[in-house]
Amino acid sequence: MNKYKVLEEWGAGAFGVTYLVEESGGGRKFAVKKVECMDEREGNLTLEEAMSLLELQHPHICQYKEFFMVWDNKISSLFFCLVMDYCDGGNLERMVQENRQQGTIINEKIIQRFLGQIIDALNYIHKKSISHRNLKPSNVLLKRDGDFFLISDFLPQTLATDEMKMKIRVDP
Template identity: 50%
Template sequence: QVLEQLQPGALGAMLVVELKTEKGAENKYIIKQVECIEENQANEALKEAMDLLKLHHSNICAYQELFVTWDNEISSLFLCLVMQHSGQGDLSSLIKEKRQKSEKITDMVILKFLGQMVDALFYIHKQNIFHRNLKPSNILVTGEASFMLSDFSTETLMTDEMKWKIRVEESRYFKSWMAPETFGFSFTEKSDIWSLGCILLDMTTC
C-alpha cells in the first residue's frame, strides 16, 4: 500500500509504502522509482545496483530488494529500489528546521555525524562503491545524533545526460553539493568526500 509520495528528484520518484505481513505486522519501506530509457539501460543499472544489497553497516540504509517493472499506463520502464524507512526525516529537514528557529546544531551532533559518515564512506569505498549523489536529503536522521547514508546512485543512471541535465539545472542550493568533476560525469571517492565537506559546512553555518 502506497502511503505517500515524497518530493521527486532528478533521478526518480520516492514512495513511502507499507507492507502487512501474515502475522499482522506493518513494515514501512521507501521505494525509489527511476524511469529508464530502454531495457538495456534498466538491466545495466539493475546489475550495478545489486552490490547495494551486500552493504551491511549501521550508518547505511539497508536495501531490501531491487527489480525492474513496466508501467502500462504510461508505457515506461522503471528500476525500483526498495529501502528501509527511518521514520524520522532527513538531514535537509533538520538543517531547515534549525535555520527557521535560529538554532545551532551542537558540536556533539556534528562530530558524531562526521564520524559516522566518514566510517560509512570508508566502508563503501573499500568495496569500490561510490554514493554519487551525496546531499542532506539523502542522509537519514535515525536519532538525536545518529545518521544513515541512503539513496545511492549507479554509474549508468548518473551518466544519463537527460537526467543529469535536470539535476544540474536544479537550484543553486542543490548544485552546491556536487564536486566540480561530476559535472563532466566523473565520479570517484573524492567526489563523495567533497560532497560531505559541503554538507558539513552547511551544518556548521545554521
C-alpha cells in the same frame, strides 16, 4: 509494486520519484525510489550493477531490501525500483532548516558525531569501490531517536550517468 501499498509520494528528485510504502497486509514501511530506464538493456545493466548494493552492511548506511523492474503501461516506460529501509527521523536538510528557523545552533557534539558516522560510511563504500554519486543533506537520514545518521539513495552508475535522468518527467 504489487507487494507494496503506496502511502505517500515524497517527491521527485533529479533521478526519480520516492514513495513511502507499506508491505501489503499492513507490514513494515519502506522507501521506494522509482527511476525511469531508457530501455530494457539499461534496465538489465542497472539491475546487474545494483546487486552489490544489497551486500552493503554498515550501521550508517540505509539498508536495501530488494530491487525490481516495473512497466508503466500508462506512459509506456520501464522503471527500476529500489526498496530501502524507512527512517522515521527526517533528514539532515530538514534538521538544519528547523534549527535555522528557530534561531538555534546545532550542538557541536552532534556535528562531530554526524561527521564521524558519515566519514566512516563513505570509507566503507569506497573500500568496496562504490561511489555515492548523489550525497547531499536530504540523503542523510536520521533515526527518530536522533542517534544515527544514515546515508541513503545510492544509485547504480548506469542510472546516475544517464543525462536523461537529470530531467524530471512531466506527465500531462
